[in-house]
Amino acid sequence: MAKGAARLAAMRKPKDPDGNRADILQAATTEFAARGLHGARIDAIARKTRTTRAMVYYYFGSKEGLYLAVLEEAYRGIREAEKKLDLTHLPPQEAMRQLVAFTFDYYQAHPDFVALVVAENQSRGRHLRKMHRMRRMNVSIVDTIDDVLERGRREGAFRGGFDAIELHMTIAALGWFQIANRHTFGYLFRRDFASRETVKRHRELVMDIVWQFVRASPPDTEREPRAVRQAQRRKPIAGAPEADHGTAVASGAAPPPLD
Numbered sequence: 001m002a003k004g005a006a007r008l009a010a011m012r013k014p015k016d017p018d019g020n021r022a023d024i025l026q027a028a029t030t031e032f033a034a035r036g037l038h039g040a041r042i043d044a045i046a047r048k049t050r051t052t053r054a055m056v057y058y059y060f061g062s063k064e065g066l067y068l069a070v071l072e073e074a075y076r077g078i079r080e081a082e083k084k085l086d087l088t089h090l091p092p093q094e095a096m097r098q099l100v101a102f103t104f105d106y107y108q109a110h111p112d113f114v115a116l117v118v119a120e121n122q123s124r125g126r127h128l129r130k131m132h133r134m135r136r137m138n139v140s141i142v143d144t145i146d147d148v149l150e151r152g153r154r155e156g157a158f159r160g161g162f163d164a165i166e167l168h169m170t171i172a173a174l175g176w177f178q179i180a181n182r183h184t185f186g187y188l189f190r191r192d193f194a195s196r197e198t199v200k201r202h203r204e205l206v207m208d209i210v211w212q213f214v215r216a217s218p219p220d221t222e223r224e225p226r227a228v229r230q231a232q233r234r235k236p237i238a239g240a241p242e243a244d245h246g247t248a249v250a251s252g253a254a255p256p257p258l259d
Contacts, residue, residue, distance in 0.1 A: 021059050022096040023049045023246070028070050033112035036119045037067045037127070068127055071120060072134065074113045078106055079140050087144060092152030094124040100210045104175040104203050114251065141168060159216045170213065 027048035031040045042053050060066035085102055087095035107114055120128055128134060139163055145164040152158030177185075182193030192198055 017059075020049070020051065020055070024051065024056055024059060024066070025070060025073055028066050029074065029116070032067055032070050032119070033115035037064070037123070040067075042066075051074050068131060071116060071128060072131055072137075074110075074116050075134060075137060077110070078113060079137055081106060083145060085144075087148060090187070092148050092155060093157055095148045096152065096158075096210070096214060097207060099145070100171055100175075100207050101203065103171050103205055107175045107179050108199060111179050112177060118180055141187055143179065149214075153216075156216055158214045167210075167214065171206075171210055175211060178202050178206075 024045060027045045028040070030048075031045050035041075040063070042056055045054050045066075046056055056066060060069055081098075082102070085098060087099060090098065142164045145168055149158055149164060149167065153160060178193060178199070185191070186193040193202075
């Protein structure tokens with residue numbers, strides 16, 4: 001009888017626990033991104049993975065436990081992908097360009113990530129707050145941007161006045177909008193946000209906006225006030241006779257330009 005119970009337990013034990021867990025997470029990501037925590041159905045997730053509700057609960061304990069695992073995996077995915085950029089060996093300008101391009105492209109390739117974070121913000125981050133390790137996990141992107149900024153500022157390529165978190169917010173917001181608002185904004189203003197041409201155009205636009213934001217201002221001599229430039233042009237050349245503007249006008253000659 002003991003042998004029979006042991007045989008039954010062995011039959012019920014998953015043969016590929018890591019693979020099963022990964023499959024469930026993938027199916028759950030799609031389900032939660034489309035329907036949110038409350039709208040998602042465990043039965044639908046089980047059907048997509050050819051498993052059972054019991055097996056889903058076996059791995060994750062509860063529906064909320066599965067949602068938290070999905071959210072954590074979503075953030076881990078983008079943070080791990082960012083680490084592969086290896087920006088420390090690039091000049092700061094090129095590193096910044098690659099980081100912005102990567103972020104935009106990642107959102108395009110992973111719209112479920114955007115949907116999950118939007119949904120979690122709608123719940124005021126209530127579930128994210130239960131995972132204290134999430135803060136540690138997301139420090140890496142701030143450190144990466146901080147390093148690029150520090151190197152760029154040392155070389156005089158980037159301006160000051162903002163920190164790494166503020167720049168991360170700016171890059172994310174610009175890339176985020178293309179995914180999060182493509183249906184509403186696209187409909188209202190008759191733009192196909194999903195078309196290849198539009199995505200390419202927006203990618204270039206975002207990269208240009210961020211570059212204009214971070215780059216150092218031109219030297220003072222290149223941005224002198226207009227009045228100063230005008231006054232310098234009107235200074236008489238040493239040794240040259242001063243022009244009589246009144247005589248020039250009276251004789252029909254054109255007066256000096258007033259630009």
